[in-house]
Amino acid sequence: MDNIIEIKNVSFEYTDEQTVHTAVKNINLNIKRGSFTVILGHNGSGKSTLAKMMNGLNKPTFGDVFVDGINTRDEETEIEVKRRVGMVFQNPDNQLVASIVEEDVAFGPENLGLEPEVIRQRVDKALKAVGMAEFANSTPHRLSGGQKQRIxxxxxxxxxxxxxxxxxxxxxxxxxxxxxxxxxxxxxxKEKSITVVLITHYMEEAENADRVLVMNDGEIIEDGKPSEVFQNVKLLKSVGLDVPQTTELLYALKQKGFSVDTSKISIKDTAKEIAKSFFKE
Amino acid sequence: MLKDITFGQYYEASSPVHKCDPRVKIILMLCFIVFIFVSQNAFALALSTVAVFFVLLLSRVPMKLFLKNLKAIWFVLFFTAVINLFYSNSGTVLLHFWKIEITTGGIYRSIFMALRIVLLIFISSVLTYTTTPNSLTEAIERLLSPLKYIGLKNAVHTFAMMMTIALRFIPTLIEEAEKIMNAQKARGADLENGSLVERVKALIPILIPLLISSVRRAYELAEAMECRCYNGGEGKTRMKQLRMSTVDLYAIIFIVVFAALVITLNIIF
Incomplete structure (x- = not known):
């Protein structure tokens, strides 16, 4: 199986003061194993609702979500789904359970009922992987926001x-x-080949992604490589997103008649591209 | 103002008392309390005093920290001493006025009672100074675990989880309360002046946002815990296992000898 997550004809509705809202409208989406996907969208575009359906936290109103072939609707396999697809939220403070870093990291494996020595190994490995090994015995509230989120x-x-x-x-x-x-x-x-689905409204975070999806009003309106998606400056602006400043600069230059390739995103590539077009003229 | 609230008074040091298994420590502390109460005469109490001070010294926690704990209850101490002064009429009369007389027996009794309280405070402080809140919670969970045989299976785990989360969130909530207070002060709220009623009223705009945000936090935490496969402690294991060592053996021997001596002294004198 190539896809870790398969989303089939999924819609999500919720009722708020007797009116029915559709947060996600008939979405079909497959997430490839080992890929890095970024989902962009501004507040209320349905991106969080979609994310929560990927590990069964939200159950779709219509359609089905499969994780590794398991339907997230099945109550009995709920844990199986959650151990395959892990989820990290916005506020690091509200995700940490224990007041010692390593004990907090151990919380998940402990819930899975693993042997103490196995948990120990996994905790050390996980802390090393996020570069926080030296803080194993600290208290979370003394750490910075970025450090807490890494925990x-x-x-x-x-x-x-x-x-x-x-x-x-x-x-x-x-x-x-x-x-x-x-x-x-x-x-x-890259190193652990963990599939990543990153939901954000900061475009520059999508620079190195394999695939970028843009959501608006519960629908996916763009899907492709970052360099392709960012070309569509007008569309992105119309849904309240800011394109990276580099893309915007190249876009503006092109409109003024310079022959530049607007698919460059990183500052270095952009600088080269501009230099090249200046020397040409 | 809020920064003064310290939770858990753990004092980091390397001592045999710190190394002792928290379960053993809790049980031994309870034994100590019982024997301090059982000490009926001066000899037995003197022995208890020596034993308590021996543990204090062994813990390598500075003496002034223990004295600080006494300061908090000086009134109780004073009250006990004064009440007991009039409680006994044995011995020779030292002072006599109106219907009250103070006797040597009264003074003896007053010192005896006050010393008991001091010892109780000291020995229970040893536990909190030498054990982290986390291991205390864990020890309580383990010690209460037999309750599962009388149908309280989930209660024990839930209680321990609640303690863990409370310990984790106290600093976070204190920080948040400070932020809200500053925000309200910036809008002209007066928290320091006025009558008691006015000051209590001024707290409402702080407590309500704090409460609302705590509920929101609780909801998010529940979701995060669910994502980490939490299902109420069913089949849960622990990374850190509590293990008894030779230190615990010595501690148990110590308490048995102490108990035997207290009982003997009580019988002999």
Missing amino acids: AIAGIIAMEPECLVLDEPTAMLDPKGRREIINTLERLN
């Missing part, structure tokens, strides 16, 4: 999931903390 990630990867779904994990962090998290995720994806 939350360690707590999930200690369960050795195949896929990591993160719902705006950087929204409450400062730029430094945000960078830490994205670097950690990119490393986990």
Whole structure:
């Protein structure tokens, strides 16, 4: 099986003061094993609802979600789904359970009923993987937001999931903390080949992704490689998203008649591209 | 103001008392309390005093920390001493006015009772100074685990989980309360002045946002715990296993000898 998550004709409705809202509208989506997918969308676009359906926290109103071939509707296999797809949320403070870092990371494996020595190994490995091994015995409330969020990630990867779904994990962090998290995720994806689904509204976080999805009003309106998706500056702006500043610059230059390739995203590539077009003229 | 609230008074040091298994420590502390109460005469109490101070010294916790705990209950101590002063009319009369007389027996009794309380405070402080809140929680869970045989299976685990989460969230909530207080002060709320009623009223705009945000936190925490495969402690294992060592053996021998001596002294004198 190539896909870790398969979403088939899924809609999600909720009732709020007697009116029915549709947060997710008839979505079909497959997440490839080992891929790094970013889902972009502004508040209320249905991206969080979709994320919570990926590990059975939300059950679809219509359609089915399969994780590794298991339907998330089955009550009996709920734990199986959750140990395959781990989830990290926005506020790191509200995800940590214990007041000592390593005990918190051990929480998931302990719930799985593993042997103490196995838990010990997994905790040490997980803390090392997020670069927090030296803080094993600290208390979470003395750490920075980015560090706390890395502990939350360690707590999930200690369960050795195949896929990591993160719902705006950087929204409450400062730029430094945000960078830490994205670097950690990119490393986990490359080195441990953990599938990553990152939900965010910061476009620059999608730079190195394999695939970018843009959601608006419960629907997927764009799907492709970051360089392709970011080309569509007008569409992205119309749904309240900001394209990366580099793309915007190239886009503006192109409109003024310069021959530049607007698919460059990183600052280095953009600079090269601009230099090239100047020397040409 | 809120920063003064310290939770758990663990004092980091390397001593045999710190190394002792928390389960053993809790039980031994309970034994100590019983024997301090059982000490009926000066000899037995003197022995208890020596034993308590021996444990205090062994713990390598500075004496001033224990004295600090006494300060909190000086009134109870004073009250006990004064009441007991008039309680006995044995011995020679030292002071006599109106219907009250103070006797040597009264003074003896007053010192005896006060010393008992001091010893109780000291020995229970040893437990909290040398054990982290986490291992205390764990020890309580383990000690209460036989309750599962009388149908309280989930209750014990739930109680321990509640303690763990409370310990984890106290600093977070204190921080949040401070933020809200500052936000309200910035809008002109006066928290320090006014009558008692006014000050209590001024707390309402702080407590309500705190309560609402705590409920929101609880909801998010529950979701996060669910994602980490929590299902109420069914089949849960522990990374850190409590193990008894030779230190615990010595501690048990110590308490048995102590018990035997207290009982003997009580019988002889």
